[in-house]
Amino acid sequence: MNKTLKNLIQFFVFLGFGLILFWLVYRNTDWNTIVDGLSQVNYWWFLLIAALGFLSHVSRAIRWNMLIEPLGYKTRFWNTFFAVMTGYFANLAVPRLGEVARCGVVAKYDKIPISKVLGTMISERIIDIITMLLFLLLAVVAERGLYSDFITANPGIADNVNALLSPVSLSILAISVLSGILLFYLIIKGRLDRYWIFSRIRNFCKNLYSGLVSVKNVRKKFWFVFHSIIIWVLYYLMVVVAMPAFSFTDNLGMSAALLVFIAGTFGMIAPAPNGMGAYHFMVIQALLLLGVLRDDAALFAFLIHSLQTLMLIAAGLISLIALPMINRIPDKANPL
DSSP states (O other): OOHHHHHHHHHHHHHHHHHHHHHHHHTTOOHHHHHHHHTTSOTTHHHHHHHHHHHHHHHHHHHHHHHHGGGTOOOOHHHHHHHHHHHHHHHHHSTTHHHHHHHHHHHHHHTOOHHHHHHHHHHHHHHHHHHHHHHHHHHHHHTHHHHHHHHHHOHHHHHHHHHHTSHHHHHHHHHHHHHHHHHHHHHHTTTTTTSHHHHHHHHHHHHHHHHHGGGGGOSOHHHHHHHHHHHHHHHHHHHHHHGGGSTTTTTOOHHHHHHHHHHHHHHTTSSSGGGTTHHHHHHHHHHHHTTOOHHHHHHHHHHHHHHHHHHHHHHHHHHHHHHHHHTTSOTTTOOO
């Protein structure tokens, strides 16, 4: 199948999925209330939200450079920064495409094997998951009563978790994992090199592994940990700052903002453009638990998600324009 056609099909499939989720969430919403509410929002707070978002992306680019450095390659800061923004932009079209896209940008402009860059990206994702789980644990401790209310109000979630933990599901998972480990071992040991595809996979995995283990060779470990934490602190502060922009969330505290932040983060995992629909559902449910009215919660989720998406589109387009321009400048004239 033609690659362009394949990408278009993927785009419309994920977009359609997001639109269906969005429609399910908002089908009973009074849109007149949403429109009226838009005029009552204090948009000055969104300037600070944008600034915090920019700093989080700067911190992510710095951390990525620190992961790439042990591989023996020098990267320009602006290449990694704009690569990160390009990745977010690509995710708006096809979820998870952004990770490959941003690795491709750095591989192209800084002349690094893409398999090694992918390894550092996987390391990033593992660290992000660990940090996110720490935030989740903090949120559960801070608002443990609300989480039990959420599970009670949404029994389907508890049913899905129980189904995943059933003996049959766990057995299938164990067999799949063990089979994967065995196949991976045979490939890495070269036992399957007589097949060209496994030989190529082995070379790819070696480069991937060198990228994965780059985290233990990071020189400035304190600053690496600092950036790993501050990225998520800045994400959280974006929600904290969003609260005063709306009259109905102005009186909610830091722990409430943490609950909304965690809910929105899990919504973003859904295979839809920028978590469309799933993000709205999770944030609305969190705000409902905090005592916010349904239409007000729908306004909050709709506006935050819409403005965030517009900012990512603008940043992505700027990045696509800026990257070739920056890389026409020789390294010595452009040390960043």
